[in-house]
Amino acid sequence: xxxxxxxxxxxxxxxxxxxxxxxxxxxxxxxxxxxxxxxxxxxxxxxxxxxxxxxxxxxxxxxxxxxxxxxxxxxxxxxxxxxxxxxxxxxxxxxxxxxxxxxxxxxxxxxxxxxxxxxxxxxxxxxxxxxxxxxxxxxxxxxxxxxxxxxxxxxxxxxxxxxxxxxxxxxxxxxxxxxxxxxxxxxxxxxxxxxxxxxxxxxxxxxxxxxxxxxxxxxxxxxxxxxxxxxxxxxxxxxxxxxxxxxxxxxxx
Amino acid sequence: xxxxxxxxxxxxxxxxxxxxxxxxxxxxxxxxxxxxxxxxxxxxxxxxxxxxxxxxxxxxxxxxxxxxxxxxxxxxxxxxxxxxxxxxxxxxxxxxxxxxxxxxxxxxxxxxxxxxxxxxxxxxxxxxxxxxxxxxxxxxxxxxxxxxxxxxxxxxxxxxxxxxxxxxxxxxxxxxxxxxxxxxxxxxxxxxxxxxxxxxxxxxxxxxxxxxxxxxxxxxxxxxxxxxxxxxxxxxxxxxxxxxxxxxxxxxxxxxxxxxxxxxxxxxxxxxxxxxxxxxxxxxxxxxxxxxxxxxxxxxxxxxxxxxxxxxxxxx
Numbered sequence: 362x363x364x365x366x367x368x369x370x371x372x373x374x375x376x377x378x379x380x381x382x383x384x385x386x387x388x389x390x391x392x393x394x395x396x397x398x399x400x401x402x403x404x405x406x407x408x409x410x411x412x413x414x415x416x417x418x419x420x421x422x423x424x425x426x427x428x429x430x431x432x433x434x435x436x437x438x439x440x441x442x443x444x445x446x447x448x449x450x451x452x453x454x455x456x457x458x459x460x461x462x463x464x465x466x467x468x469x470x471x472x473x474x475x476x477x478x479x480x481x482x483x484x485x486x487x488x489x490x491x492x493x494x495x496x497x498x499x500x501x502x503x504x505x506x507x508x509x510x511x512x513x514x515x516x517x518x519x520x521x522x523x524x525x526x527x528x529x530x531x532x533x534x535x536x537x538x539x540x541x542x543x544x545x546x547x548x549x550x551x552x553x554x555x556x557x558x559x560x561x562x563x564x565x566x567x568x569x570x571x572x573x574x575x576x577x578x579x580x581x582x583x584x585x586x587x588x589x590x591x592x593x594x595x596x597x598x599x600x601x602x603x604x605x606x607x608x609x610x611x612x613x614x
Numbered sequence: 615x616x617x618x619x620x621x622x623x624x625x626x627x628x629x630x631x632x633x634x635x636x637x638x639x640x641x642x643x644x645x646x647x648x649x650x651x652x653x654x655x656x657x658x659x660x661x662x663x664x665x666x667x668x669x670x671x672x673x674x675x676x677x678x679x680x681x682x683x684x685x686x687x688x689x690x691x692x693x694x695x696x697x698x699x700x701x702x703x704x705x706x707x708x709x710x711x712x713x714x715x716x717x718x719x720x721x722x723x724x725x726x727x728x729x730x731x732x733x734x735x736x737x738x739x740x741x742x743x744x745x746x747x748x749x750x751x752x753x754x755x756x757x758x759x760x761x762x763x764x765x766x767x768x769x770x771x772x773x774x775x776x777x778x779x780x781x782x783x784x785x786x787x788x789x790x791x792x793x794x795x796x797x798x799x800x801x802x803x804x805x806x807x808x809x810x811x812x813x814x815x816x817x818x819x820x821x822x823x824x825x826x827x828x829x830x831x832x833x834x835x836x837x838x839x840x841x842x843x844x845x846x847x848x849x850x851x852x853x854x855x856x857x858x859x860x861x862x863x864x865x866x867x868x869x870x871x872x873x874x875x876x877x878x879x880x881x882x883x884x885x886x887x888x889x890x891x892x893x894x895x896x897x898x899x900x901x902x903x904x905x906x907x908x909x910x911x912x913x914x915x916x917x918x919x920x921x922x923x924x925x926x927x928x929x930x
Contacts, residue, residue: 374899378743385749460720485742485879486728488716488761491684495720500791501685503713506848516795520848521682521709522861523625524798528683531791541848576725578752580737585748593903596912601920604892605928607908611890613812613869614836614928 362416362510364406365472367463367493368399368435370428371483378483385579386453387483393424393431398478400438400545405538406476407439407546409510417441419470423451423462429561436556437548443559444470448566456492458573463489464496465569474515477537479504490537500530506539616735618645618702619694621687622663622671623711626799629659632706634666635767640704641667643735648672649776650694652687654680657778664776666769671776672698676783681794684713689785692721701757704733707764709861715761724757729879731766744879744901764860764883807856812838813867815858815885816846819874819895819914823851828918829873835922835929841865843881859884873914877902894918 370393372378381388395403403420410416420435422428423446432443446462454462467475475497480487487503494501505517516529517536530536548556566572594603608614618640622633629651640647649668651660653675660673674690691714695703703718705711712728719726730751732739738751738760807813814833816826826840833840842852844859858865860880866887873894875881878901885891886905893906894914903909910917 380743380747380749456716456719456726457723460716483743485744487712488719488726488728491713491716492720494685495688495717498786498788500788501713501717502792503684504709519709520844520854520861521798522630524854525796526682526794526798527796529793529795534792539848541845541850574723574755576719576723576753576755577727578754580750580752583748583750585741585745591903591905591907591909593906593909593911595898596910596917600894600910600912600917601924604908604910604917604921605924607892608869608890608925609928611869611907613890614925 362410362413362474363419363470363472364409364416364474364476365419365421365467365470366399366402366406366435366440366476367489368403368420368422368432368478369396369481370394370422370424370431371396371481374482380582382582385582389425393428395431395434396478396482398480398482398540401540401542402476402478402538403435403438403440404543404545405508408543409474419444419472421463421466421470422446423459426563432561433556434548436559437552438546439552441559443561444564446564446569448572450566450572453575454573455575455577456486456488457576460489460492460496461573462566462569464493466564467493467497473532474510475535477535479537479539490535494535497535499533499535501535502528502530503537504539505536506541508536508538508542616645616702617700618647618704619691619700620647620649620668621691621703621705621711621714622649622651623706623708624651624653624656624659627659629663630706630708631769632708632762632764634663634769636704636706636762637663637667638770639733639767643733645702645735650674650691652679652690661776661778664774665771667772667774668776671778672781673778674781674783678785678790679783681797682710683792683794684710684717685789685792686785687714688717688721689789690781690783691718693784694781695722695757703757703759705761707761707860712761715759719759722757723755724759725753725755726759726761727751727753728761730760730762733760744904746904765864807839807841807858808863808865810839811867812836812869813841813865814838814871814873815841815843815875816852816873817843817875818845819876820846821874826852828914832871832918832922835925836869838867838869843875872902872906873918875902876900877905
């Protein structure tokens with residue numbers, strides 16, 4: 362079984378995420394790391410491969426060249442190869458361009474199963490898998506918190522606004538997994554050492570059918586409305602007392 | 615004049631509040647607004663959208679599109695956009711709507727903006743990075759797609775009536791491959807959290823399912839109900855009926871105490887209407903502190919039991 366896991370390299374949460382007022386896009390100049398949400402998809406891919414006893418897990422991404430450093434975390438976790446679509450013409454790509462580039466890379470790989478994380482950690486979007494599924498003309502299951510592969514079909518349990526659905530689709534299929542599906546493993550020292558030697562391929566926009574259209578624009582950035590009188594305290598051992606004082610002040614106790 | 619189509623998602627014989635709010639917004643900015651309902655046995659409920667501002671409601675009433683799966687809906691909407699020349703298609707955020715909108719974007723090569731909280735007919739407003747920056751967004755394609763954030767818009771009943779028009783359903787081969795084995799129905803179990811004056815909610819920061827006892831103890835002391843985030847419900851720590859957020863309940867208690875909750879947007883939209891929000895979290899950078907009236911950086915294992923004890927003592 363061949364599994365492709367689509368991941369995004371995002372600015373490290375610890376170093377802070379901000380929009381660049383010049384380009385009005387996310388500032389990606391700081392350290393990049395695999396989006397936390399995507400590590401669940403990597404883990405699920407590895408588990409499925411291990412359960413099958415054979416197969417291959419390929420991580421696929423689009424981003425600047427140095428995103429390859431971030432993809433190495435997935436390789437260190439156990440993924441076999443990394444494919445990064447990187448091209449100056451893809452800078453500023455939105456959903457349309459990203460879906461086109463990933464679909465192009467996935468077409469070359471022809472996996473049985475394509476996995477995504479539940480949302481992007483920076484843009485907060487939860488739309489890419491459905492767009493990629495449309496480009497590839499494959500069935501899609503989103504937000505799966507349980508996944509079973511049996512024979513040539515995949516079944517996912519997923520939460521909606523109304524409770525839990527169970528959906529089955531024939532392979533090849535596209536599945537986005539929720540962050541409740543597993544606990545991603547930490548890369549072992551051996552995994553980290555071995556990651557650098559694993560195949561890491563770079564594709565250009567031309568390799569995946571050219572840059573897509575950009576369908577959206579950013580008109581203006583502005584600060585959020587001012588907060589109320591929010592208070593933030595560090596617990597010095599008296600936090601419980603302070604909360605009670607606060608609640609009493611608000612007549613809530 | 616913009617010609618706008620609104621995806622009218624329905625469940626259990628009712629159009630959802632979200633898309634009705636989107637209808638109201640689209641009508642307010644002066645667009646010609648129509649709706650589309652996709653399902654089986656849905657003609658009657660389609661007609662009701664007229665009272666909320668839809669001029670025409672297209673109905674794709676077909677057994678094959680009965681299950682709320684996205685890809686057949688992309689087929690229906692794509693055909694409508696082409697045949698009826700809609701330039702704008704608007705959605706209210708939901709698991710289904712996001713997948714339909716994204717599939718449609720790829721099918722029509724149409725720009726998609728999501729997380730919208732407002733729209734003036736030209737520009738949308740979409741706060742980003744956990745609401746730390748407000749972004750005004752636009753479109754550069756002939757067809758514009760937008761998803762509004764859950765709960766961002768309120769429906770307004772105008773009392774009009776809509777013309778209901780049947781739409782022939784033509785499906786792509788790959789659109790019908792996914793199959794609904796079991797469809798979600800609202801589970802009614804346990805006391806409703808929507809009516810509680812006080813809610814103590816637990817998230818992944820509790821560390822393990824057993825730690826919900828801390829939330830329960832504090833809720834009992836405060837005379838409130840216990841709620842949970844999507845992440846812990848999805849992980850099986852607490853029942854879905856207690857979930858607050860985009861795919862759970864929307865609550866507005868007098869007091870909302872968040873234990874070990876980071877404060878993702880999907881949670882925020884379900885509880886931001888609370889009068890007073892108190893958050894305890896060990897991560898000083900947790901987004902929840904951005905919208906808490908009182909944020910406490912500390913160990914909830916220490917603070918929550920002591921707080922319960924102090925509240926009990928105060929009540930005598």
